[in-house]
Amino acid sequence: MLLPPLIGHLETRHRLAQAVRGDTLPQVLLFTGPTGIGKQRLALWLAQLIFCERDETEPCGSCRACRLVAGLSHADLHWFVPIARPKAGDPDKQVDEAAETLAGVMEERRKRPLYAPADGMSSHSIASVRLLQRRAALRPVEGERRVFIIGEADRLVPQESSPEAANATLKLLEEPPPGAVFVLTTVDARRVLPTIRSRAAPIRLHRLADDEVRRFLAEHTEPRWSSEKIEARVEVADGSIGMALSEGEETGKAYRSAEQLLAAVMEGRGPALERALSQATYSARGEFSAMLDALAETLGEAARGTMGQPVRRNVPQPLLRHRSPGPLLQAMEKVVEAREAASGNVNPQILLAVLGEELAEVL
Numbered sequence: 105m106l107l108p109p110l111i112g113h114l115e116t117r118h119r120l121a122q123a124v125r126g127d128t129l130p131q132v133l134l135f136t137g138p139t140g141i142g143k144q145r146l147a148l149w150l151a152q153l154i155f156c157e158r159d160e161t162e163p164c165g166s167c168r169a170c171r172l173v174a175g176l177s178h179a180d181l182h183w184f185v186p187i188a189r190p191k192a193g194d195p196d197k198q199v200d201e202a203a204e205t206l207a208g209v210m211e212e213r214r215k216r217p218l219y220a221p222a223d224g225m226s227s228h229s230i231a232s233v234r235l236l237q238r239r240a241a242l243r244p245v246e247g248e249r250r251v252f253i254i255g256e257a258d259r260l261v262p263q264e265s266s267p268e269a270a271n272a273t274l275k276l277l278e279e280p281p282p283g284a285v286f287v288l289t290t291v292d293a294r295r296v297l298p299t300i301r302s303r304a305a306p307i308r309l310h311r312l313a314d315d316e317v318r319r320f321l322a323e324h325t326e327p328r329w330s331s332e333k334i335e336a337r338v339e340v341a342d343g344s345i346g347m348a349l350s351e352g353e354e355t356g357k358a359y360r361s362a363e364q365l366l367a368a369v370m371e372g373r374g375p376a377l378e379r380a381l382s383q384a385t386y387s388a389r390g391e392f393s394a395m396l397d398a399l400a401e402t403l404g405e406a407a408r409g410t411m412g413q414p415v416r417r418n419v420p421q422p423l424l425r426h427r428s429p430g431p432l433l434q435a436m437e438k439v440v441e442a443r444e445a446a447s448g449n450v451n452p453q454i455l456l457a458v459l460g461e462e463l464a465e466v467l
């Protein structure tokens with residue numbers, strides 16, 4: 105399976121191509137713009153353009169280099185995405201573990217190139233950053249150029265808000281190795297550390313046209329969507345292919361909110377939890393109940409995980425650190441109680457605030 109084509113962003117493509125051909129491309133770029141519009145896809149396109157054996161304004165798509173990038177197997181392309189924090193205690197082993205996890209993600213993307221957003225607990229931990237440094241210190245394999253993509257660069261600050269990972273990256277971005285290009289992506293530049301932001305040339309990307317989203321869905325959904333379904337999704341997608349693919353799947357949304365809430369709960373009582381609770385707003389009671397169901401399901405999965413059974417969906421990693429299912433089952437009980445209360449005439453916001461505190465206590 106090859107990458108689906110890059111949609112839209114024609115002006116930016118043109119500007120990037122001019123810079124590549126004129127040898128004026130900055131070595132550190134920061135792509136910003138809404139979720140699901142193809143920021144990382146554009147970074148891959150840029151990699152293709154840089155490596156392409158022909159000197160044109162678009163990658164030819166058929167030379168060896170272009171095909172290697174499209175198959176995510178170009179030796180000088182290093183795509184870093186947020187992953188679960190390694191479990192190993194030894195720092196060197198952590199780096200090896202991060203490398204393995206990343207390789208697994210890439211293998212998955214080769215099979216299913218339309219991927220869902222990273223779960224709330226994934227990050228670019230210090231192990232990923234050490235891996236990045238390790239790879240940056242190597243020589244290019246194929247030619248003289250290398251491309252490093254750091255997707256969702258705002259996740260460079262690890263959970264415990266240790267600035268270590270970000271600082272290590274900073275050193276690399278201050279003096280990038282010759283021939284290396286770093287492309288960072290984020291929804292909002294303000295979420296990236298100012299020190300990193302100040303070293304990167306900003307490239308703002310915008311929502312796609314509805315027609316671009318429509319055409320993509322018509323050509324790349326598998327099995328093909330009906331035109332009614334496509335229209336319905338285009339309407340809610342707000343110019344984002346990613347949103348069009350995931351929105352409407354209410355359950356997907358519910359699970360993502362549940363994951364975010366659990367991630368905040370695992371940080372304990374404090375600003376993160378308060379923020380999560382105040383941000384979680386529900387326009388419909390059904391939406392709130394769906395999130396509670398997702399919460400119970402996720403805790404149930406984590407409980408299975410602690411008993412050594414296979415976990416079938418994304419579970420925030422720290423939940424699996426519980427040695428026994430006890431606390432997770434207790435947490436599930438609290439959610440079930442809240443679920444019952446939610447069917448009555450209770451304000452979801454208040455209910456959630458109470459539940460958040462209860463979960464923080466037992467988990």
Ligand SMILES: [Zn+2]
Nearest residue numbers: 156164167170
């Ligand atoms: Zn080519």
